[in-house]
Structure formats: C-alpha cells, structure tokens
Amino acid sequence: KAGVTQTPRYLIKTRGQQVTLSCSPISGHRSVSWYQQTPGQGLQFLFEYFSETQRNKGNFPGRFSGRQFSNSRSEMNVSTLELGDSALYLCASSSGVGYEQYFGPGTRLTVT
Amino acid sequence: QKEVEQNSGPLSVPEGAIASLNCTYSDRVSQSFFWYRQYSGKSPELIMSIYSNGDKEDGRFTAQLNKASQYVSLLIRDSQPSDSATYLCAAPTGGGNKLTFGTGTQLKVEL
Numbered sequence: 001k002a003g004v005t006q007t008p009r010y011l012i013k014t015r016g017q018q019v020t021l022s023c024s025p026i027s028g029h030r031s032v033s034w035y036q037q038t039p040g041q042g043l044q045f046l047f048e049y050f051s052e053t054q055r056n057k058g059n060f061p062g063r064f065s066g067r068q069f070s071n072s073r074s075e076m077n078v079s080t081l082e083l084g085d086s087a088l089y090l091c092a093s094s095s096g097v098g099y100e101q102y103f104g105p106g107t108r109l110t111v112t
Numbered sequence: 113q114k115e116v117e118q119n120s121g122p123l124s125v126p127e128g129a130i131a132s133l134n135c136t137y138s139d140r141v142s143q144s145f146f147w148y149r150q151y152s153g154k155s156p157e158l159i160m161s162i163y164s165n166g167d168k169e170d171g172r173f174t175a176q177l178n179k180a181s182q183y184v185s186l187l188i189r190d191s192q193p194s195d196s197a198t199y200l201c202a203a204p205t206g207g208g209n210k211l212t213f214g215t216g217t218q219l220k221v222e223l
Contacts, residue, residue, distance in 0.1 A: 031208075031209050033209050033210070033211070035211075042213060042214075042215050042216065043156070043200065043202075043213040044213075045210045045211060045212070048208050048209050048210060050208070050209075055207075055208040055209070056206060056207055056208040056209070056210045058210070088155075090155055090156070092209075092211075094209050097208060097209055098143060098144050098204055098209070099144075099209075100146065100158055100161050101146070101158070101209060101211060102158055103148075103155045103156050103157070103158075104155060105154075105155050106155045
C-alpha cells in the first residue's frame with residue numbers, strides 16, 4: 001500500500017498570507033489527523049477528521065482550519081500567517097479510533 | 113503535570129548494547145501507546161504499538177507497558193548506529209485519535 005502523501009513538501013510564505021496544505025491518507029483509512037511540530041513546542045495536535053466530520057480539535061486559534069473530502073483526502077488552511085506558524089505540518093492517517101497512526105513526510109512551512 | 117513525559121536525553125549507548133527508553137503518562141483512561149522514531153529532518157515513523165500490560169517484542173524492539181504504574185518503555189537490543197534518532201512516546205488523550213506526544217528522547221549509539 002502506498003503511504004500517506006502530503007503536498008507541497010516545502011512552502012515559503014509572507015506574514016499575512018494564507019496557505020493550504022493537502023494530505024492523502026493510506027487507502028482505506030478514514031481518519032486523518034493533523035499535527036504541528038516545532039522545536040519549542042514539540043508535536044502538537046491540531047485536529048482530526050473522520051468521514052468528513054471534525055471529531056476533535058486542539059488548542060490552536062481559529063486561523064487554523066481543515067476539512068475532509070468524501071475520498072478521505074484532507075486539507076488544512078492557515079489564514080493570516082504569523083512568523084510563529086513556521087513549522088513542520090504533519091498529517092497522519094488511521095483505520096480507526098485507537099489504532100496505529102501513520103505519518104506522511106510533512107510540509108515544511110516557513111513564514112517570513 | 114504533562115500528560116506524557118519522557119527524558120529528553122541525549123541517551124548515549126555503545127554499539128551492541130541495550131538502549132532503554134522510558135515514558136510516563138497521566139491519563140489512566142489511555143488504552144494504547146505508541147513509539148515513534150524520528151530521524152533529523154524526517155517525519156515520525158511508527159515502530160511499536162502496545163495495547164495491554166506486559167511485553168511486546170518485534171525484532172530488536174520490545175515495548176513494555178505497566179498500566180498500574182502508568183509507565184511504558186522501549187528496549188532496543190543490539191543497538192546500531194542507525195538507531196540514533198529521537199524516540200517519541202505517544203498516548204491517545206481527549207477522545208478520537210488525538211495523540212499527545214512526549215518531548216522525545218534523543219538516542220545516540222556510539223561506535
């Protein structure tokens with residue numbers, strides 16, 4: 001099976017802009033979770049989608065949003081980018097609640 | 113108290129030795145635990161999952177879970193330089209598939 005894919009892999013944006021990141025889960029996986037990883041805060045949960053519904057949300061401002069499509073692909077959007085949004089954004093997919101989560105390669109976002 | 117805690121290290125072991133990585137968690141409801149390995153500049157890779165008390169072995173890796181003590185560990189036997197990485201412990205918290213991660217333990221296997 002192909003693994004989790006994320007696009008783009010690298011992105012440079014300017015403060016105030018918005019960005020959309022994409023994630024395609026492992027075939028058959030309906031749960032997609034998003035995480036932010038920074039050197040200072042480590043890996044932090046953003047949100048999880050299952051069958052097109054947001055099932056859980058972490059402690060991030062409303063500028064961070066996401067959605068899931070009927071084919072389980074997911075996108076996350078960050079509006080009004082801030083310097084502190086520079087991070088590695090990771091997507092993970094799972095076949096069910098409590099099951100293993102497999103990460104994609106991540107999108108490295110740099111905000112200047 | 114953080115929900116998932118790990119020693120940040122670095123933990124240095126000689127090649128061929130056993131590396132022991134530890135993790136404690138605060139949510140007694142957690143039923144599953146995961147160990148991920150992350151090489152510098154790469155994404156986390158799942159190496160072990162454990163759901164019940166006791167030991168689970170997979171190749172050179174053994175995960176140990178003690179729910180009464182809220183403690184989970186990872187043993188790496190015959191450590192190799194290629195095992196040098198950051199190891200992250202994770203537990204589901206807050207429902208759904210939300211994982212809370214420890215800060216990770218950096219392992220260095222020295223020749």
